[in-house]
Amino acid sequence: MADDLTGGYQYPFPMPDEDDVAMSDGAVHGRPPGVPSSYEAGRSIRWTPDSIAEVHALSRLGRYQIRGFTTDNTRFPTFDDLTFVPASLTRLPLEGYRENCDTRTVLGGGRPDLVSAPLELGIPIYIASMSFGALSASAKAALGYGASKVGSLTCTGEGGMLEDEREASNKLVYQMTPSRYMLDLEHLRQADGIEIVVGQGAKPGTGGLLLGMKVSERVAGMRSLPLGVDQRSTVRHPDFLGADDLQVKIEELREATDYKVPIFVKMGATRPRFDVAIAAKAGADVIVVDGAEGGTGASPELLINHTGIPTITAIKAAREALEDCGMADEVSLVAAGGIRSGVDAAKCLALGADCVMIGTAALVALGCNSPRYLDDYEALGTAPGQCHHCHTGRCPVGITTQDPELETRMHVAAGAERVARYLTAMTMEITLLAKACGKSSVHNLEMEDLRALSLEASAFTGVKLAGIDRPFGW
Ligand SMILES: Cc1cc2nc3c(=O)[nH]c(=O)nc-3n(C[C@H](O)[C@H](O)[C@H](O)COP(=O)(O)O)c2cc1C
Ligand code: SF4
Numbered sequence: 001m002a003d004d005l006t007g008g009y010q011y012p013f014p015m016p017d018e019d020d021v022a023m024s025d026g027a028v029h030g031r032p033p034g035v036p037s038s039y040e041a042g043r044s045i046r047w048t049p050d051s052i053a054e055v056h057a058l059s060r061l062g063r064y065q066i067r068g069f070t071t072d073n074t075r076f077p078t079f080d081d082l083t084f085v086p087a088s089l090t091r092l093p094l095e096g097y098r099e100n101c102d103t104r105t106v107l108g109g110g111r112p113d114l115v116s117a118p119l120e121l122g123i124p125i126y127i128a129s130m131s132f133g134a135l136s137a138s139a140k141a142a143l144g145y146g147a148s149k150v151g152s153l154t155c156t157g158e159g160g161m162l163e164d165e166r167e168a169s170n171k172l173v174y175q176m177t178p179s180r181y182m183l184d185l186e187h188l189r190q191a192d193g194i195e196i197v198v199g200q201g202a203k204p205g206t207g208g209l210l211l212g213m214k215v216s217e218r219v220a221g222m223r224s225l226p227l228g229v230d231q232r233s234t235v236r237h238p239d240f241l242g243a244d245d246l247q248v249k250i251e252e253l254r255e256a257t258d259y260k261v262p263i264f265v266k267m268g269a270t271r272p273r274f275d276v277a278i279a280a281k282a283g284a285d286v287i288v289v290d291g292a293e294g295g296t297g298a299s300p301e302l303l304i305n306h307t308g309i310p311t312i313t314a315i316k317a318a319r320e321a322l323e324d325c326g327m328a329d330e331v332s333l334v335a336a337g338g339i340r341s342g343v344d345a346a347k348c349l350a351l352g353a354d355c356v357m358i359g360t361a362a363l364v365a366l367g368c369n370s371p372r373y374l375d376d377y378e379a380l381g382t383a384p385g386q387c388h389h390c391h392t393g394r395c396p397v398g399i400t401t402q403d404p405e406l407e408t409r410m411h412v413a414a415g416a417e418r419v420a421r422y423l424t425a426m427t428m429e430i431t432l433l434a435k436a437c438g439k440s441s442v443h444n445l446e447m448e449d450l451r452a453l454s455l456e457a458s459a460f461t462g463v464k465l466a467g468i469d470r471p472f473g474w
Pocket of ligand 2: 068069363367368369370387388389390391394395396397398399400
């Protein structure tokens with residue numbers, strides 16, 4: 001519920017009808033289906049039909065809008081602003097159908113004295129931390145089975161370790177949130193990695209958000225919350241306020257897990273050059289940088305669209321931070337946020353990531369936005385291909401819901417198979433590009449394999465401009 005800013009103030013006149021207050025049926029969640037025709041001719045780049053509708057919606061609601069999915073800020077550069085320049089004469093390509101390209105990926109393998117069981121993955125992609133609560137138990141299980149089939153891993157996200165997910169996942173990273181939901185020593189010991197989350201790309205600087213519609217009995221039980229009440233998690237970890245305390249926390253977690261599993265630190269991309277250096281110096285084995293395009297189950301829309309820096313701008317800064325600290329060989333770098341395909345993933349690897357993590361794309365592979373149950377999309381005021389209503393708990397395809405009837409639409413076995421095939425296809429896309437660039441391992445992709453198609457993308461990433469062969473401004 002929104003904070004009450006009125007201090008109980010009463011108007012000196014009777015309240016008008018709700019319809020008069022609302023002015024139009026401006027959308028409560030997301031954009032209205034159409035805007036009044038008088039605005040159609042509006043050509044202002046500032047007062048667009050969308051920005052007018054937004055003011056109407058806010059003046060009706062008296063609070064900011066909340067929604068799920070990901071940013072629709074069209075000013076963010078995308079992976080499409082970069083292109084690959086495969087080998088020709090200056091470099092030799094590998095035979096795409098005959099020669100091998102290694103995809104094995106190790107996370108947390110740089111400190112054998114501190115991590116005796118690093119995470120060895122068959123592919124350079126894994127499934128992001130998405131909580132049980134945001135996702136249904138069936139979706140969590142399907143992601144776990146799908147990832148396991150291709151030698152990858154998945155993460156619990158906020159809200160504790162679900163038995164269904166532990167059973168489904170050969171490798172499971174356990175997320176430690178500031179609010180310590182369901183923090184359980186037994187679960188820490190059952191995990192194959194521990195992730196300390198200090199922020200998310202979709203909403204850096206704020207904590208998790210789960211609306212009451214999704215706080216079912218099972219979710220409430222796991223998070224020690226009252227049934228059906230909105231849950232807004234804290235963002236600051238009570239155990240550490242700075243780098244020194246983070247180091248102590250990491251050390252504690254190592255002791256609790258017998259110096260076995262890698263410790264991840266996940267952050268939203270804001271100042272990666274400094275934040276990554278601090279996390280590395282504090283002892284993180286794996287650092288996850290989640291760009292502003294990162295998906296979410298629910299967040300204030302203004303944070304989704306207007307906070308953080310885009311993924312392609314964050315990776316190089318993060319890689320340079322590790323190099324500057326002399327820790328590039330010790331710490332693994334994972335990139336996330338807006339990755340849709342193997343092509344996007346390959347670009348992340350070329351920019352300096354060791355591995356990528358996908359959230360939204362994995363949900364789409366599970367069936368998010370698929371053209372079934374059309375009436376239910378319509379009831380939400382949306383349609384397949386445009387749905388961003390994960391926050392409502394009424395997911396038409398059973399992925400982001402706790403409604404038992406909707407959840408039956410998420411078939412675990414079929415969903416797992418789609419996720420496994422999608423991860424396989426993504427990996428094939430990466431190896432195809434890597435071989436064309438002459439690489440026998442996906443981890444040999446480098447900035448020189450890329451060219452920028454816009455001045456901004458070149459300036460943001462340091463990638464050479466196409467045809468000019470030097471970065472913009474250098
Ligand atoms: C439905 C959903 C739930 C999420 N839940 C969590 C969470 O519990 N903890 C967390 O750190 N991040 C959470 N995230 C963010 C993801 O871990 C990841 O950072 C993000 O999805 C990556 O961007 P992408 O969706 O573009 O791949 C969630 C994302 C989605 C889509
Ligand atoms: S289909 Fe479900 S998971 Fe996909 S955006 Fe809509 S509510 Fe979210």
